Amino acid sequence: MSENKQEIYKGLAGVPVDYTAVSKVNPESNSLLYRGYPVQELAAKKSFEEVAWLLWKDELPNASELAGFEKQERSMRALDDAVKRVIDELPLTAHPMDVCRTAVSVIGAMDPSADDASPAANLAKSIRLFAKLPAVVAYDQRRRHQLPLIEAREDLDYSSNFLWMTFGEIPEAQVVDAFRVSLILYAEHSFNASTFTARVITSTLSDLYSAVTGAVGALKGPLHGGANEAVLHIFNEIGFGPDAATRAEAWLEQALAEKRKIMGFGHRVYKSGDSRVPTMRKSMVELIKYYNRPDVLELYEGLEAAMTERKGILPNLDYPSGPAYHLMGFDTLTFTPIFVAARITGWTAHIMEQAASNALIRPLSVYNGVGERHLE
Numbered sequence: 001m002s003e004n005k006q007e008i009y010k011g012l013a014g015v016p017v018d019y020t021a022v023s024k025v026n027p028e029s030n031s032l033l034y035r036g037y038p039v040q041e042l043a044a045k046k047s048f049e050e051v052a053w054l055l056w057k058d059e060l061p062n063a064s065e066l067a068g069f070e071k072q073e074r075s076m077r078a079l080d081d082a083v084k085r086v087i088d089e090l091p092l093t094a095h096p097m098d099v100c101r102t103a104v105s106v107i108g109a110m111d112p113s114a115d116d117a118s119p120a121a122n123l124a125k126s127i128r129l130f131a132k133l134p135a136v137v138a139y140d141q142r143r144r145h146q147l148p149l150i151e152a153r154e155d156l157d158y159s160s161n162f163l164w165m166t167f168g169e170i171p172e173a174q175v176v177d178a179f180r181v182s183l184i185l186y187a188e189h190s191f192n193a194s195t196f197t198a199r200v201i202t203s204t205l206s207d208l209y210s211a212v213t214g215a216v217g218a219l220k221g222p223l224h225g226g227a228n229e230a231v232l233h234i235f236n237e238i239g240f241g242p243d244a245a246t247r248a249e250a251w252l253e254q255a256l257a258e259k260r261k262i263m264g265f266g267h268r269v270y271k272s273g274d275s276r277v278p279t280m281r282k283s284m285v286e287l288i289k290y291y292n293r294p295d296v297l298e299l300y301e302g303l304e305a306a307m308t309e310r311k312g313i314l315p316n317l318d319y320p321s322g323p324a325y326h327l328m329g330f331d332t333l334t335f336t337p338i339f340v341a342a343r344i345t346g347w348t349a350h351i352m353e354q355a356a357s358n359a360l361i362r363p364l365s366v367y368n369g370v371g372e373r374h375l376e
Helices: 039-045 048-057 062-073 080-091 096-109 119-144 159-168 171-187 195-203 208-220 225-238 242-259 275-292 292-309 318-328 332-356
Strands: 023-026 031-034
Touching: 031 048, 031 062, 031 275, 039 048, 039 171, 039 275, 048 062, 048 119, 048 159, 048 171, 048 332, 062 119, 062 292, 080 096, 080 119, 096 119, 096 318, 096 332, 119 159, 119 208, 119 332, 159 171, 171 275, 195 208, 195 332, 208 332, 225 242, 225 292, 225 318, 225 332, 242 292, 275 292, 275 318, 292 318, 318 332
Parallel strands: none
Antiparallel strands: 023 031
């Protein structure tokens, strides 16, 4: 077979490149499993802190381990002055994902153990980023509204503290719980684009902060993490209010005629629908009831029904999470940074797994340019 006729797996679709014990989608149950546990069960019964420990340590923590971890994480939540100064220097026109990427780089540059790739050092860095990213995300949203930084509280759990730093109050329990559920559902998803990016960087023996910085860059794209923002942009185009379902159907007709990609639908891994959607949809419905916004549900269900009828494509996690974050009060541009704060657990679990059994990731390409030629 000639070089130009070799089979190409565009985007590495369907190509296994390594083993992982962090997560998988079980084709028999269509469930996403974190270290063997269905994510919907974890979301129903566990805190985000417990899930983070599970992803890093392979087992759920016992009471003593959880208490020690929570104490460590809560002591590291404060946003360092140097990081705050760098964020303040960034223009308000910068995308919040650019702020997250920059903040991770600064946190890494300030860490004297940045180049220590031992398991203990990498776990410590993972916890540090886990603790500090909510402060970065919350402060960036607040500064865009000319509001001051709100200091972290060590008496609150992870989800409640995140909301406290963003809004200056602790919402009702159902709001906190919906946020907790979303973080758990977004925490991990095997060899997705951003996780694979992190593993590629780690495979070069670069440091954990560099790997996470690269992962943030990959997650920014609308074909990956940015899709939850895109869902809200679609909802805003259609418009909330009466007759949302009718307007959603008309909008979809035009969008398909223009060959637009409809964000929030379809998934490369799930063939029978994203198993995370029912759990997030249930939380979204609770928020709709709490905020008395039936128009959101009408729009959600109208577009979903129209898309299913016309294309037979089902929603992915970004579809219910976007409206949920909107109802909570987050700016649309903040949605993907929230994803970062959740996925830092999965990314770092994969970084540590890659480092423990490393091989440089260096795929081949097939050249299809002009043949050899020479200067006269």
